[in-house]
Amino acid sequence: MIKKENYTWNNWAGNQSCLSENYFEPETEEQIIEIVRFSEKNKKKIRVVGSGHSFSPIAISNEILISLKNYRKLISVNKDIIVCQGGMYLYELYNIMLLNRxxxxxxxxxxxxxxxxxxxxxxxxxxxxxxSLSSQIEKLRIITATGDPIEIASETKWKIDDQEFNLWEAASLSLGSFGIVTEVTLKCDPLFYVKSEESVIDFDDFLKSMDDYAKYYEYFKAWWFPHTDKVYLFKAERIEEEQYRKKDQWIKYTEEQKKRDIEIDRLTTPLFIKSNHDPSLIPQINSYCLEYFFTPRTRIGNCFEILVHDETVPMVVSEYGLSMSDNNHKKALKEFRDVLEQSKYKLHFPVDLRYTHAENSYLSPAYKQNTFYIGVCIREYREEKIHPSMQLFFDVMNKYTARPNWGKLSDLSKTASEEKFPGMESFQKLRDTVDPERIFLNAFLENIF
Ligand SMILES: Cc1cc2nc3c(=O)[nH]c(=O)nc-3n(C[C@H](O)[C@H](O)[C@H](O)COP(=O)(O)OP(=O)(O)OC[C@H]3O[C@@H](n4cnc5c(N)ncnc54)[C@H](O)[C@@H]3O)c2cc1C
Known part of the structure; x- marks a missing residue:
């Protein structure tokens, strides 16, 4: 097992780092248990890092840090059920899924x-x-603070003070605060094919039609290009495999467009770097990119080809989920547009506009409510300090009681988290039971729990 002392770890975006007293890359579950027991005995805080793709300081630990990069094997594929070790990368999982249709x-x-x-x-x-992806979990194997493994399935119940809880609702989205997830059992669907039609509309027309699109198209999202008043739509739905096989006859996704997709990062990176010194350039950059790269097109592919992308240029991201009742989400989006455009602040494209169905994980932003997400990014920005354009976004989102995505930047406090997440109290009762000494909490989580 690889062990390092005083190890410096950085996240992918480069805005979070920590200096860990001890860093480990275990290869077996016995080694993971040994590290957890060492932490508990020595009253050390312990966190696991995944691939560091969170923008928030959720994964870091100045005491003990574990990476499961050597604990990421496939355990089994049985019909529509896949079991893998916790450290497996999604691209490895998706390759296995594709091979098994x-x-x-x-x-x-x-x-x-x-x-x-x-x-x-x-x-x-x-x-x-x-x-969300958490809803695909059939079972989790977790090494708890005592070093003992527990297995949690959708029907696993616990009683605390005569109150019965469904443990899955807490453990399926646990911010790594329940223990170390060593094995994940996932329920899959059959492979499917998708057609995506992409085009531009005006912001005000988008506000009127957005929910209708979201109800009609199985996969609908949009990118608002701030300071242009335009929105790029991705309207995607399933198609039969037969249609996919004939795709070349009528596909409008030309070679030239493919080349532009590949070129976008190379051509735009210097522009984003420059615009961080001179934000007055941002409206022109957004407008140029929309016109040059985001022409209307139709794409066809299997679900992975259309719905999953390769990484993009470095950026920091914030995202909040809004309730859709009484048009709360539309009011928040419109207010954010108005506040931003009337301010001196500028924002890179895209402002990502997405939807998800209500779900049961206590800490999900979509807990018991269909949810509309607004996500903003600042490209080529690697400072821990919150960018003022992002703070403007936080302020509007907080007015609308929006719930942050835990992996992204927000200014969530303990009081606000209890107000925004109605499942927080139940979550904490269960969490305190599995980790009474609070060894799995870092400063970010201590501030919230
Ligand atoms: C370019 C980019 C695109 C993104 N797109 C999306 C998106 O489309 N939708 C969305 O919702 N989010 C998105 N995100 C956010 C990202 O999916 C989440 O932040 C995710 O948690 C990152 O996974 P990771 O493996 O990098 O985990 P890390 O960021 O390293 O850790 C995240 C949390 O998981 C915990 N953890 C990791 N492994 C374990 C384990 N074995 N046991 C227990 N806890 C563990 C960590 O302790 C930490 O609390 C994106 C991020 C980036 C950088």
Whole structure:
């Protein structure tokens, strides 16, 4: 097992880092148990890092840090059930799924996270009909603070003070605060094919039609290009395999567009770097990119080809989920547009606009409510300090009681987390039972729990 002392760890975006007293890369479950017992005995805080794709300081630990990069094997594929070790990367899982003609009903945008890391923060895609990746969990094996493994399935119940809880609802999105997830059992769907039609509309027309699109298209999301008043739509739905096989006859996704997709990062990176010194350039950059790269097109592929992408240029991201009742989400989006455009602040494209179906994990932003997400990014920005354009976003989202995505930046406090997440009290009761000495909490989580 690899062990290092005083190890410096950085996240993918480069805005979070820590200096860990002890860092481990265990290869067996026995080694993981040994490290947890060492932490508990010495009253050390312990965190697991996945692939460091969270923008929030959720994974870091100045005491003990574990990476499961050597604990990421496939355990079994049996019909539509896959069992893997917690450290497996999503791109490895997706390759296995493709080989076995399997899929999930929906996917997050990229495939570089680990399986346990992605479910720990409730990584989601966009579909009003589908939930987050956590909803695919059939069973979790977790090494708790005592070093004892527990297995949690959808029907696992616990009684605390005569109150019965469903443990899955807490452990399926646990922010890594229940213990170390060593094995994940996932329920899959058959492989499917998708057609995505992509086009531009005006912001005000988008506000009027957005929910209708989200109800009609199984996979619908949009990118608002701030300071242009335009929105790029991704309207995608399933097609039969036969239609997919004939795709070349009528596909409008030309070679030239493919080349532009590949070129986008190379051509835009210097522009983003420059614009961080001179934000007055941002409206022109957003407008240029929309016109040059985001022309209307139709794409066809299997679900992985259309719904999952390779990584993009470095950026920091914040995302909040809004309730859709009484048009709360539309009011929040409109207010954010108005506040941003009337301010002196500028924001890079895209502002990512997505939907998910209500779900039962206590700490999901979509807990018991269909949810509309607004995500903003600042590209080529690697500072821990919150960018003022992002703070403007937090302020509007807080007015609308929006719930943050735990893997992304927010200014969530303990009081606000209890107000925003109605399942927080139940979650904490269960968490305190599995980790009474609070060894799995870092400063970020101590501030919230
Ligand atoms: C370019 C990019 C695109 C993204 N797209 C999306 C998106 O489409 N939708 C979305 O919702 N999010 C998205 N995210 C956020 C990302 O999916 C989450 O932050 C996810 O948690 C990162 O997974 P990771 O493996 O990198 O985990 P890390 O960021 O390293 O850790 C996240 C959490 O998981 C815990 N953890 C990791 N492994 C274990 C384990 N074995 N046991 C217990 N706890 C564990 C950590 O302790 C930490 O609390 C994106 C991020 C990036 C950088």
């Amino acid at each position: 399997l899929s999930f009903p929906n996917f997050g945008v990229i495939n570089k996270q680990t399986v346990a890391g992605a479910i720990a923060t409730g990584t989601h895609g966009s579909s009003l009909m589908h939930k």
